Amino acid sequence: MDRGMCVSLWCEEVEDDAAQDQGQGEDQAQGCTGGSPQLRAAWDPTVSGHRVIQRLLHLEERYMPSMLYTTLIQRDPERREELAKWALEVCCDCGCDEAVFPRSVSLMDRFLSASLSLAVSPYCLAAGCVLIASKLTECDGVTADSLCAAAEYSFQPSDLREMERVILSTLRWDTAAVTPQDFLPHFLASVGEQGDAEREMLSTLRRHSDTLAAMCACDSRFLGAPPSLVAAASLNCALRGLSNKGPTQLSKSSEALAELCQTDLVVLQCYSEMIESALRQRLRGGLQQPPMEKDEEMENERPGTPTDMREINF
Numbered sequence: 001m002d003r004g005m006c007v008s009l010w011c012e013e014v015e016d017d018a019a020q021d022q023g024q025g026e027d028q029a030q031g032c033t034g035g036s037p038q039l040r041a042a043w044d045p046t047v048s049g050h051r052v053i054q055r056l057l058h059l060e061e062r063y064m065p066s067m068l069y070t071t072l073i074q075r076d077p078e079r080r081e082e083l084a085k086w087a088l089e090v091c092c093d094c095g096c097d098e099a100v101f102p103r104s105v106s107l108m109d110r111f112l113s114a115s116l117s118l119a120v121s122p123y124c125l126a127a128g129c130v131l132i133a134s135k136l137t138e139c140d141g142v143t144a145d146s147l148c149a150a151a152e153y154s155f156q157p158s159d160l161r162e163m164e165r166v167i168l169s170t171l172r173w174d175t176a177a178v179t180p181q182d183f184l185p186h187f188l189a190s191v192g193e194q195g196d197a198e199r200e201m202l203s204t205l206r207r208h209s210d211t212l213a214a215m216c217a218c219d220s221r222f223l224g225a226p227p228s229l230v231a232a233a234s235l236n237c238a239l240r241g242l243s244n245k246g247p248t249q250l251s252k253s254s255e256a257l258a259e260l261c262q263t264d265l266v267v268l269q270c271y272s273e274m275i276e277s278a279l280r281q282r283l284r285g286g287l288q289q290p291p292m293e294k295d296e297e298m299e300n301e302r303p304g305t306p307t308d309m310r311e312i313n314f
Contacts, residue, residue: 053302065224084126085213090103100134103133103179104126107129107175124159125162188206189259212237219278229271233272
């Protein structure tokens with residue numbers, strides 16, 4: 001080997017966003033005392049840009065459910081939304097990564113689109129999709145026992161493993177579907193470059209956009225929308241509610257998002273208004289529930305903040 005060659009094997013993985021600002025010694029101490037922390041690789045700008053977005057746009061068509069399935073579900077959406085909300089609760093209770101829930105819903109929709117019939121145990125189907133999505137996304141996946149416990153043991157681990165095999169066989173092991181969460185970091189990088197947003201604001205926009213995209217996954221009205229459009233509309237809504245930009249800058253950001261997801265600006269604005277309308281409906285539904293010591297929390301919440309996972313009645 002040439003001694004003059006500089007080879008670096010340094011791995012820049014961190015536990016969370018706050019750990020990036022801390023020293024190397026503190027990171028090592030937290031890794032030793034914190035048990036088994038979940039490490040994340042730092043954002044690499046070389047894996048972003050228009051080339052990656054174009055590739056995702058090309059792939060998302062492959063994982064769209066059939067029009068027949070979309071039409072049937074939108075006529076009677078209650079059952080599907082019930083399963084999606086249950087999957088969201090399970091992912092939240094198990095502390096899953098934010099990418100697990102949308103991928104599990106995508107697996108469920110694709111399976112039902114292929115079979116056009118609901119499984120004998122619908123919750124076993126939803127749990128099987130969560131199990132596959134967790135294995136695909138996380139290092140420490142959700143266990144079968146925890147999923148059975150979440151369903152109050154309406155099915156056994158053996159039933160869940162059999163359902164997992166049925167799902168994989170139906171989808172021919174093609175489980176890495178494109179979701180709105182795959183587009184969000186690339187859209188944020190493009191909008192951040194244009195608006196020169198701070199890192200903290202970008203993190204806040206990402207968190208609220210994730211929440212809005214998760215809400216869309218539970219709402220069957222957005223079932224036929226491409227993931228890129230859902231991601232762009234969610235980010236557009238988050239920019240409207242959180243950003244301190246003026247109307248002209250917000251209009252430019254909307255135009256940039258429409259161009260990135262290759263859609264018309266009117267379509268993007270229409271879906272943004274649909275998301276805001278769905279959000280208002282769910283917030284009103286949450287406020288109409290019996291109060292549980294939320295008076296003080298509502299006083300502390302910013303009225304301009306569009307989303308908070310705790311406030312949305314999924």
